[in-house]
Amino acid sequence: MTISQDPSAPLVVLVGITGLQGGSVARALIDSDKPYRIRGLTRDANKPAARTFAAQGVQIVSVSLTVDNAANVRKAFDGADIAFAVTNFNEHMDKQREISEGKMLVDTAKAAGVKLFIWSGLESLSALSGGKFSRVGFFDAKREVTEYAKDSGVPTSVVEAGYYATNIFEAPYALKKQPDGSYVFGMPVPANTQVPVIDVAHDYGLYVRAAIENPALGPGSEVLSGKLISFGELVETLSQVSVKKITYLELDREAFIEATGMPDYGPMLSDMFEAFAIHGYYGGKAIAAESLLPRKPRSWSDFLAATPVQDFFH
Incomplete structure (x- = not known):
């Protein structure tokens, strides 16, 4: 139109x-x-x-x-x-x-x-x-x-x-290359922590x-x-699509803050993710049903299929 x-x-x-x-x-x-x-x-x-x-x-x-x-x-x-x-x-x-x-x-x-x-x-x-x-x-x-x-x-x-899908790639503190060429995705919450990715x-x-x-x-x-998906599932799907070995690693708060390299900003990020794990991104409120929308939104897999993911691995 x-x-x-x-x-x-x-x-x-x-x-x-x-x-x-x-x-x-x-x-x-x-x-x-x-x-x-x-x-x-x-x-x-x-x-x-x-x-x-x-x-x-x-x-x-x-x-x-x-x-x-x-x-x-x-x-x-x-x-x-x-x-x-x-x-x-x-x-x-x-x-x-x-x-x-x-x-x-x-x-x-x-x-x-x-x-x-x-x-x-x-x-x-x-x-x-x-x-x-x-x-x-x-x-x-x-x-x-x-x-x-x-x-x-x-x-x-x-x-x-919801949680921006692009955040996964714009969080250098999380996705880190290892000496053997594999990657670790480290966060201060369990792998089953869910966020509504969009x-x-x-x-x-x-x-x-x-x-x-x-x-x-x-x-x-x-x-x-957004669509709820756990950080563990996010990393597993990213690993499959990118054909890279990526391991999810649950960090304690101090290790995560150190990994961010941002002593002032790191505690805020840790608070945010820890709150998601305990209380949920929306505090338990329901996500809008897709039937209310004019078309179906992308899933995490759809987003990865439309994104040049290889560009984010160095």
Whole structure:
């Protein structure tokens, strides 16, 4: 389908359209048989992804989504019927900034009078663990924004992103080559620890589109994405596909933190994985049924089949 320019079509404002989540949402809506006008927000309108979307009919708006730029952010939301919002903790590693910017996006959407505000949230691992795992600031921050959005009165659907499939390759602290040419995948949790893996770029937008289009969802819904699979199964399948010998190794907390090579960041990662093992990524909540989605999302095996996995082994 092509993006509609008809003023009667709903205007969807997408935060971070050049990112993995925002781009996935844009592609999912473009694939829909329903008409949408799409306005994509990005700091850099000259990024290749922004230019590609613009060529497809997306209105690209360059705007910095910071609290001190709130007036311009509100202008970018003008006329929106639906808004999708996400924040990027890794850009600044500041929990309070994450919360402030998330709340600013909620306030902006409410001021615009949107009929549906879709927030990319996460669970609070600190709350799930009774304060034991309190270092994972981005999980806790996103949950605080979730509660703020619910309390604000803006019609809200929370679409949580599962564990990024790409994390397996972007975690050099975990996948380590051994002197004999084999690999060890070391984590601070048992091999049977499950996470809801998702190919975010390919599939996250399906869940957002379902929140918009499926009458079983919409305002008030929480849509949890991904497919549960254990770290042991992840490693076993990766070993088969890559034709590499990879062994899962359960590390104690201190050994894992040392393996990360990041004394400040390592404890946060360990808290996160340990919380997953004890409380679950979603705290026991059910993942959205695939029947609610416009198409079937990729499994871990599907993701590997579409990925040049050999490029990640050196």
